[in-house]
Amino acid sequence: MAPHDAVLGWDEDTTAEAYEAFTRAFPMYGTTSRDLGRRARLGDSRLVLDLCGGAGATAKAILELTPATARVISLDNAAAMQRVGRRTLDDPRLTWVTAAAEDLDRHAPTAEVDAVVCNSAIWKTDVPRVFTAVHTVLRPGGRFVFNIGGGFAGVEHDDEKSAHPGPSLNRLIHQVAARDYGYAPPPTRPPAPKLPLEAVTAHLSSAGMDLVDAEVVAQHGTVAEKMAWLSIPVFARPDGDFTHAQRMEMLAKAYAQTIPDAQTVTSWLVVVAERPKVRP
Numbered sequence: 266m267a268p269h270d271a272v273l274g275w276d277e278d279t280t281a282e283a284y285e286a287f288t289r290a291f292p293m294y295g296t297t298s299r300d301l302g303r304r305a306r307l308g309d310s311r312l313v314l315d316l317c318g319g320a321g322a323t324a325k326a327i328l329e330l331t332p333a334t335a336r337v338i339s340l341d342n343a344a345a346m347q348r349v350g351r352r353t354l355d356d357p358r359l360t361w362v363t364a365a366a367e368d369l370d371r372h373a374p375t376a377e378v379d380a381v382v383c384n385s386a387i388w389k390t391d392v393p394r395v396f397t398a399v400h401t402v403l404r405p406g407g408r409f410v411f412n413i414g415g416g417f418a419g420v421e422h423d424d425e426k427s428a429h430p431g432p433s434l435n436r437l438i439h440q441v442a443a444r445d446y447g448y449a450p451p452p453t454r455p456p457a458p459k460l461p462l463e464a465v466t467a468h469l470s471s472a473g474m475d476l477v478d479a480e481v482v483a484q485h486g487t488v489a490e491k492m493a494w495l496s497i498p499v500f501a502r503p504d505g506d507f508t509h510a511q512r513m514e515m516l517a518k519a520y521a522q523t524i525p526d527a528q529t530v531t532s533w534l535v536v537v538a539e540r541p542k543v544r545p
């Protein structure tokens with residue numbers, strides 16, 4: 266069955282190669298993955314599931330945080346991402362599984378997984394189905410840790426609120442697109458957040474899991490990093506009927522109006538959940 270939020274674009278070699286190169290050149294995915302891994306308390310773990318693991322940035326962090334005897338399953342339904350991952354992260358403790366997150370319980374043993382970690386992806390999935398499947402594979406007391414992009418969770422860290430010296434690179438791209446490429450921006454009313462904390466809490470509860478912690482965190486970067494991120498085909502803007510080459514022209518024109526070293530701030534909602542321990 267097709268996933269709820271199809272991975273259109275992720276299963277492309279150009280995206281997979283560009284994404285993996287980005288994770289090596291810039292800290293964003295490594296830093297966020299390590300943060301989730303630490304919150305999952307992996308010190309004594311034997312089996313950890315890296316959910317929507319892509320090209321392995323999160324698996325790499327998990328491998329660093331787990332005992333040498335621990336096994337890691339990295340599950341993602343984009344074969345292209347995993348092809349790059351297999352080539353660049355070759356570790357005998359790591360198993361790559363190409364499958365939808367919604368079907369994860371078919372690919373991990375029931376009630377034996379110590380932690381499930383999901384970096385930068387959960388809102389792309391069918392959340393109620395995934396949470397139910399996570400509950401099935403987690404051992405009692407096992408942790409489920411994930412993050413949600415600030416826009417999707419409807420949160421903004423104080424650092425982001427106070428860090429707008431000028432228009433964002435994203436805003437500049439849209440201005441260039443409208444001025445030089447006939448782009449008609451969609452109506453300005455922002456969409457409602459797709460996965461706010463209230464919805465997360467309700468879905469966790471329906472799946473039989475407890476919310477342990479939720480924190481809004483700030484990820485600091487530079488405009489140069491944002492530029493590299495927006496060069497990855499799946500993230501390139503604006504939407505609409507443009508070629509990737511056109512989007513890269515727009516990006517270059519927008520970037521020329523920025524200060525590459527200027528700081529940027531991205532907000533995330535980080536969630537720690539747990540399958541309740543069995544009461545004696």
Ligand SMILES: C[S@@+](CC[C@H](N)C(=O)[O-])C[C@H]1O[C@@H](n2cnc3c(N)ncnc32)[C@H](O)[C@@H]1O
Pocket residue numbers: 268269270271272275276288294298316317318319320321322323340341342343346364365366367383384385386389390391
């Ligand atoms: C931004 S990448 C994150 C990859 C990795 N966790 C990291 O931090 O680098 C998002 C990944 O989610 C995967 N994905 C999205 N929806 C999915 C689904 N329903 N099932 C499995 N994978 C999915 C995509 O294929 C992509 O590899």
